[in-house]
Amino acid sequence: MNTYLPGSHVIATLESEQPELLRDAGSFKQLIDRLVVQYDLRQLGEVYHAFTPGGFTGIVCLSESHISIHTWPEFRKVNLDIYLSNYLRENDGTVQAIFETIVAYFEARVLDHHKIKR
Amino acid sequence: MNTYLPGSHVIATLESEQPELLRDAGSFKQLIDRLVVQYDLRQLGEVYHAFTPGGFTGIVCLSESHISIHTWPEFRKVNLDIYLSNYLRENDGTVQAIFETIVAYFEARVLDHHKIKR
Numbered sequence: 230m231n232t233y234l235p236g237s238h239v240i241a242t243l244e245s246e247q248p249e250l251l252r253d254a255g256s257f258k259q260l261i262d263r264l265v266v267q268y269d270l271r272q273l274g275e276v277y278h279a280f281t282p283g284g285f286t287g288i289v290c291l292s293e294s295h296i297s298i299h300t301w302p303e304f305r306k307v308n309l310d311i312y313l314s315n316y317l318r319e320n321d322g323t324v325q326a327i328f329e330t331i332v333a334y335f336e337a338r339v340l341d342h343h344k345i346k347r
Numbered sequence: 348m349n350t351y352l353p354g355s356h357v358i359a360t361l362e363s364e365q366p367e368l369l370r371d372a373g374s375f376k377q378l379i380d381r382l383v384v385q386y387d388l389r390q391l392g393e394v395y396h397a398f399t400p401g402g403f404t405g406i407v408c409l410s411e412s413h414i415s416i417h418t419w420p421e422f423r424k425v426n427l428d429i430y431l432s433n434y435l436r437e438n439d440g441t442v443q444a445i446f447e448t449i450v451a452y453f454e455a456r457v458l459d460h461h462k463i464k465r
Contacts, residue, residue, distance in 0.1 A: 274406075276392030276393070295417075297406075299412055
């Protein structure tokens, strides 16, 4: 392949009134694991960390780039990144589908949303 | 703390004429490890992956949020994210300093740069 094909990077801040979900790294990991299989992504590694007293961080490293989340239950906030390159396959629709699935999972309102082609 | 203090997220695409650095995950990891100590960040985990024939991905999960890199030596490109929250300390200057250090490391030109407060 001789031409770089920019992928989509969605950078969003969500607000959720489901603080128990914002504390539950394990359930979120199960969601991501399902999405990785559903959209035929290749996972290279992951880091999940639960903070005391609440909130978690998760980063999933993909052959296609990465997904990251940082939750703040005390502020009802989620900072979410979904970035998939288009190197071997056009993944723009997958970025949007994963974004919508995560928004629905948290029953969230989108406070801020950027989409960068890169 | 009762108020959410947005942090800085720098999202950049760099161009580097140093393809050997764009293939060298180990040297980049050493750089990041030094920066984590220098700026008193708290590392929670990391994933580095070198692709065949070249290029690498690195994601460093921090208590303060994350740093990610995806390199494309065949296109001389680097996609870089540096995101540090301001939860316990004002980290905006650290984001900028780490960004400038990585640009200098790759002797890179900045093709695209966004800074999002989130």
